[in-house]
Amino acid sequence: MRQSILPVLTVVGFLLVLWYAAAIWLNAAWAYDKASRTDEVLTTRTLIADTWSQEKPKLPAPHQVATEIWQTTVEKKITSKRSLIYHSWVTLSATLLGFGLGTVLGTLLAVGIVFNRTMDMSVMPWVIASQTIPILAIAPMIIVVLNAIGISGLLPKAMISMYLSFFPVVVGMVKGLRSPDQMQLDQMRTWHASGSQTFWKLRLPASMPYFFTSLKIAMAASLVGAIVGELPTGAIAGLGARLLAGSYYGQTIQIWSALIMAAVLAATLVGIIGAIQKLTLRRMGMAQ
Amino acid sequence: MMWLLLGLAIWIAGWMLNVRLASLPRTRMRALAVPVIFGVTLIAVWECVVRGFAISRVLLPAPSAIAARFAGSLDILWVDFVQTVLKGALTGYVIGCGAAFLIAVAIDRFPFLQRGLLPVGNFVAALPIIGMAPILVMWFGFDWQSKAAVVVVMVFFPMLVNTVQGLQATDAMQRDLMRTYAAGYWRTLLKLRLPAAMPFIFNGLKIGTTLALIGAIVAEFFGSPVKGMGFRISTSVGQLALDLVWAEIVVAAIAGSAFYGAMALAERSVTFWHPSQRK
Numbered sequence: 001m002r003q004s005i006l007p008v009l010t011v012v013g014f015l016l017v018l019w020y021a022a023a024i025w026l027n028a029a030w031a032y033d034k035a036s037r038t039d040e041v042l043t044t045r046t047l048i049a050d051t052w053s054q055e056k057p058k059l060p061a062p063h064q065v066a067t068e069i070w071q072t073t074v075e076k077k078i079t080s081k082r083s084l085i086y087h088s089w090v091t092l093s094a095t096l097l098g099f100g101l102g103t104v105l106g107t108l109l110a111v112g113i114v115f116n117r118t119m120d121m122s123v124m125p126w127v128i129a130s131q132t133i134p135i136l137a138i139a140p141m142i143i144v145v146l147n148a149i150g151i152s153g154l155l156p157k158a159m160i161s162m163y164l165s166f167f168p169v170v171v172g173m174v175k176g177l178r179s180p181d182q183m184q185l186d187q188m189r190t191w192h193a194s195g196s197q198t199f200w201k202l203r204l205p206a207s208m209p210y211f212f213t214s215l216k217i218a219m220a221a222s223l224v225g226a227i228v229g230e231l232p233t234g235a236i237a238g239l240g241a242r243l244l245a246g247s248y249y250g251q252t253i254q255i256w257s258a259l260i261m262a263a264v265l266a267a268t269l270v271g272i273i274g275a276i277q278k279l280t281l282r283r284m285g286m287a288q
Numbered sequence: 289m290m291w292l293l294l295g296l297a298i299w300i301a302g303w304m305l306n307v308r309l310a311s312l313p314r315t316r317m318r319a320l321a322v323p324v325i326f327g328v329t330l331i332a333v334w335e336c337v338v339r340g341f342a343i344s345r346v347l348l349p350a351p352s353a354i355a356a357r358f359a360g361s362l363d364i365l366w367v368d369f370v371q372t373v374l375k376g377a378l379t380g381y382v383i384g385c386g387a388a389f390l391i392a393v394a395i396d397r398f399p400f401l402q403r404g405l406l407p408v409g410n411f412v413a414a415l416p417i418i419g420m421a422p423i424l425v426m427w428f429g430f431d432w433q434s435k436a437a438v439v440v441v442m443v444f445f446p447m448l449v450n451t452v453q454g455l456q457a458t459d460a461m462q463r464d465l466m467r468t469y470a471a472g473y474w475r476t477l478l479k480l481r482l483p484a485a486m487p488f489i490f491n492g493l494k495i496g497t498t499l500a501l502i503g504a505i506v507a508e509f510f511g512s513p514v515k516g517m518g519f520r521i522s523t524s525v526g527q528l529a530l531d532l533v534w535a536e537i538v539v540a541a542i543a544g545s546a547f548y549g550a551m552a553l554a555e556r557s558v559t560f561w562h563p564s565q566r567k
Contacts, residue, residue, distance in 0.1 A: 007404030
C-alpha cells in the first residue's frame, strides 16, 4: 500500500500538468479572439493567465473547478437550489434506493438460480443477454412512461439504477454460492445437514467475498443509472440535471464541478463498501 | 379476461416444459432450447397481458405492434444504425481499445508507472464517465465524431486495466524458461506474455462492447444531427411513439448481442487453451 503512494501521486501530478496544458491549448483561440477585438497584444504570460480564468472556457483549469465546487458546497446553504450538496443528495438518494432494490433482487435471483435447475437453465442466459442491451438508452422512456401512470420522483430513477446494479450481484452471487467445493458439500452431507442448513452455514458465508466485490461494481453502476435517469426529467434537480443544464447554457465550469462531485460520490460509496468488506471478512476470519 | 387466462396457461405450459427439459440429461440442444422457450413464453405473456388489460399503446405497446413497426420502418432504423453503431460506437471502440492496448504495453516496461496507473485506472473505471458526454459533444460537434470520442473515453480505462493485469499474468517460472531460450523482450512479449494476457484482454474487450453502445446512444441525448438511435429514442418518447422506441431498442439489443457474441467467438478461437474455454 505505502509503496504505491509515490507512483500514484506522480501519475495524478502528471495528469494535472496535462490538464493545465490542455486548458491553455484549448482556450487559446478564444483568448486571441478577444485580444484582437480590443487590439491588445498577448504576451505568453497574459495568454496563460487569460486561458486559466475565462468565464466559459472550453476546458476550465483545475483551480477554477475547485473554486466553483468550494462556492457551491461550502458557501451556499444546503437548501439552496444552487448548492451542489443539494443536487448530490437528490442523486444519492436515487442511487441508494436503486442499489438496495438491485441487491435484493440480484441476491434472490442468484439463490433461485443456484437451487433450481430449471431457473438456472432458463433465466441465466437472459440475465447475461439483458446486459448486452444498452439499457441506459431507454432510460428516458422508462421515466416518461412511469410518469404517465403516476409514478414520479425518486422511484423511476431508482428503477434504472436497479436494472444496472442487479446484474453484477446475480453473477457474483451465483459464483459465490457455488464456490464451496465438493469436499465441503460432502462434509455437510455427512453431518446430515438439510438444504437450508447447507445454505445458511456453508454457501452464504462462502459467498461473502464475491458478494462484496459485486456490490462495489453494482454501486458504481447504480450511480451512473441515477445520473442518466435525471437527464430526461427536464433538468430540475440532481447531478445529471446539472450536467444537462450546464451543456445547454455552455457553463463548462458547472459541468466539470458536477462531474467531479459525481466522481467523489462514487469513490466515497465504493470506499465505504470496501471498508465494510474488510471489517466483515476480518470478523469472519476470511481476510487475506 | 380470456387473454389473461391464455397468458397464464402459456406461462404454466412453458414453465412445465422447461422443468421437464431441465430434468433430462444436459445436451447442447437442450441447453439452447430452455432459454429460448423461456424467452418466447415471456413475449407471449407480455402480448396477452397488454391485450387482457387493454393497456394503452402509449404506455406499453404489444410485441406484435412493435414487430409491425419494426418491419414498417426498416429504412429509418437502418439510417440510425449506421449513424450510431457503425460510425459512432465502432470507430470509438476500435480507437479506444487500440490506444489502451498500446499504452498498456508501453507502461508495462516501467513498474513505477504501472504501480501508479493501476489504482488511478481502477478509480477512473468506476467513475460515471458518461458524464463526460456533454463536454465532448461541446468539443467535437454534434456529429458522430463526438459520439466516437465519448466511446473512446468509456472503453479506454477498463481495457487499460485489464491489459496491464493480463501482462502480469505470467509467472516467474515461465519467464525464466523464456530466458533460458535466450528470448529477448519482444520475443517474450509475443510468444509468452501476450498470449497469456489474452483472457484478460478479451475480458476488457467484452466489457467494452456494451459500454460502447451505451456511450454512443447516451451521447446523442446531448445533441445530435437528425438521425441516430439516441436522437430517435428521445424524440419518439416526446411524440409518444413508443412502438418506434421499442423498435430502436430491439435494434440496440440485436446490435449489442451480436457485438458481444462476435467478441466471445473471437475469444474462443484465440484462447482455446484456457481452462474456462475447455469442454
